[in-house]
Amino acid sequence: MSARVLVVDDIEANRKLLCAKLAHEYFQVTTAVDGLDAIDKAIATEPDIILLDVMMPRMDGFEACRELKFDPRTEHIPIVMVTALNEREDRLKGLRAGADDFLTKPINDLQLLSRVRALSKYKLVADELRKREASGRRIGVIDVTPTGRGGNPARVLVVDDNERQAARICRYLETDHKPMTLANAGAKPGGVGAGAATVDIMVLSLGGEKYDGLKLCAYLRNLEATRDLPILAIVGAEDEALAVRALDLGASDILVRPIDPEELLARVKTQVSKKRYIDSLRARLDQSMELAVTDQLTGLHNRRYMENQLEQFMKRANMGGGPVSILLCDLDHFKKVNDGHGHDVGDEVLRQFSDRLMHNIRPSDIACRYGGEEFMVIMPDTTIQMAQLTAERIREKVDGAPFSINNGLGRLDVTMSGGASVTFPPDDSVAQLIKRADEALYNAKENGRNRIVCNFDGF
Known part of the structure; x- marks a missing residue:
């Protein structure tokens, strides 16, 4: 699937390299030279994905990311932070600024393309809903644009056949969310669809011996009730091919072991925020459809x-x-x-x-x-x-x-x-x-x- 990608980097050689890699896969690419230029280009060209370098003059990537996510015109555009640094604090800082993912230079081609494709799918859905929502506002049945970014603690389903690991992940999450394991949800891996339909996000270990994590990703994406459920897949540091395959099959994000509790929380927050944004758009559209066929005084059909x-x-x-x-x-x-x-x-x-x-x-x-x-x-x-x-x-x-x-x-x-x-x-x-x-x-x-x-x- 093709997409429009905005590449932001102050070094021309880096921009050309990324442009060549993306153009080879038939993505449409535009470029920006720093954070301020990125904001202007994002508003003007409405890209599907932004690849945003961290270290830049005038405005660095972190500040540009915050500005883009704060602006209603660009808040829905997925942002992948790109940096030569591979420090934990840099990843957390980027995720807290609103980034959807993080890539480290030199960029691995498989990781780059799989993340761009995965985020493009989200953007495609968001764009279609935003267009319908805009039409509703033009005819007066929708009055404001929803954000849906905040909300109550998320319900998180942790799927890991190692009970100790599942319990540890739940402890990491329970400070901000409401985690549960399959056992708590009263489901088994083979019948996980029913449990997943009632939560906001699934944290799924791909290394399970009692189930096939990739098959489960594909299965959930084919179920109507869980088609849009965010899936945060956990993989080992050596399982690059597994991570890429998971993204292709429907995983929303990847977290690499050993699990950093703060990074786990940050990635869960990002995915839940995106889901609630989409849910909010859908709710507004449902409301607009109802208003279009409802008499406002009596509540009966018109x-x-x-x-x-x-x-x-x-x-x-x-x-x-x-x-x-x-x-x-x-x-x-x-x-x-x-x-x-x-x-x-x-x-x-x-x-x-x-x-x-x-x-x-x-x-x-x-x-x-x-x-x-x-x-x-x-x-x-x-x-x-x-x-x-x-x-x-x-x-x-x-x-x-x-x-x-x-x-x-x-x-x-x-x-x-x-x-x-x-x-x-x-x-x-x-x-x-x-x-x-x-x-x-x-x-x-x-x-x-x-x-x-x-x-x-x-x-």
Whole structure:
């Protein structure tokens, strides 16, 4: 998979070397000469990965990393710190600054390419969600961009068939997180998917004798429930090929033994932060989809959703499926409510009516606000006789108790009228179905209101 890579290094020879290695694998490469230049290029070119040297003039890599991760325009871009130093403190400093990974010069080609590919997959998902989120903001159903970086302690599943090693890893993590072993989660390596679906990250030892760590990585990536679960794979210092293979199969990050507790915590924090960012984007998108089909005053489905659902049900009914009935209902004399008590009271009545409507239909029925004080209930697999019973039940619940107004200070009697109709295959249409219900509603209004009339045309 190709990706756009920004290479940042103050030494031209280093930039050329990295560019050549990446271009050979068909990555698109741009370059920057220091931290300040990197920030400008990242904003301008929106790369998929940034390879950021540590020791540079004007602004070093650590400071540039912090700036990039602080800026909402670039915070989602994975950063790999590159340095000639291989000191523990440098790794920790880079990870704490927000780096996603750390490579030491001279750079190993396999490690470089495997990390770039692994991080590109994350960026691809993030970009798609960000585009959808931006579309939601443009049409007004999303108001702010989520960050999702903070949050509660992470639930960490530690998978290691050496119980002592698993317990030690849990002790390292329990200062900041909520770790558990497979035994604590009540699962076995063969059934680890169920346990993994309930946690924020998995710390997986690849050297297990009772299970195949690589196979487990691939398996979890193929499960819907764990497809996006971060996997921090632990390998021995001599297992370079194993680490590279793990990244190719879906591991999110690699930690080399002997385990440094602070590096473990830093890498877990980074992976959990990325997961929560993606989760936050998805949650906002789910919310935006719900808002797009929801009436904001009543919480019922809106007319757009109603029309779409009716079209689907009508097609099914015309092709031999079960009958679909609709109830078109209207609050009687609602204009007097608005004129006599104000629109705030009118809104209170509409919300309470919607609540009574929802509590008196089946889970399979669809309640929608048709417009103003008119509402529709779509009832799949429902005869007109069954629809009449439902409509009468709703009418009785509306007429049976006064509506609370002025925040509970007053009471108001409200009634409703309704017209019901049913599909008439094989050549029925949504427009005809609604017209029949509308005619029945008109008859209910003309004959004294507070009643249900059913249109039996076609019988």
